Amino acid sequence: MEGVLVTGSASAELTGECVRCLEPITDEIEVDLQELFVYDDRDHDSEEDDEVSMLQDDLLDLESLLRDAVVLALPFQPVCEDDCPGLCPECGARLLDDPDHAHEAPIDPRWAGLAALQQDQQHRE
Ligand SMILES: [Zn+2]
Ligand SMILES: [Zn+2]
Known part of the structure; x- marks a missing residue:
């Protein structure tokens, strides 16, 4: 009753380069999303508004949810192969x-x- 629970998954294509040999690599990731978007109820005196995803006129803004999920799922040090010997x-x-x-x-x-x-x-x- 307090909002809309969004669940789903998103996939994204990655391009980058191997941290060891600089070879261009492409990959694909899939991330699961779940977030509660609460109704924008101004009567609420919440000081944590920044932490909470709000519905804006019945619309969901998924951008930051997607961005955060994808960035967290990105490999920290992408390699072309697990045992890439580098240069x-x-x-x-x-x-x-x-x-x-x-x-x-x-x-x-x-x-x-x-x-x-x-x-x-x-x-x-
Ligand atoms: Zn490599
Ligand atoms: Zn050499």
Whole structure:
């Protein structure tokens, strides 16, 4: 008697990018909604009007209800796959495309002189 109880579900299409490899991803979510919209009864002296959804001239404004429900349902850190390995820290290649991706171990600059010597020796042989 105090208002209208709204129940339902809404679905939305998501687009974004993987937080690990930046690959574009699309997804779909479905959220359940339930909210009581109370009649706008000005005789009520409620100081919590902001917390309560009101009927406005027999109309329901579902926007904030929908927005809140969808935002809460959004994945906090969307990934293209659960075990997405991300990007190569050396060159930025996407590791999912190239699982065997590897670089030769970087040469410690203190040994760089020895490496040059080794190359020199191989050259002479
Ligand atoms: Zn990814
Ligand atoms: Zn790489």
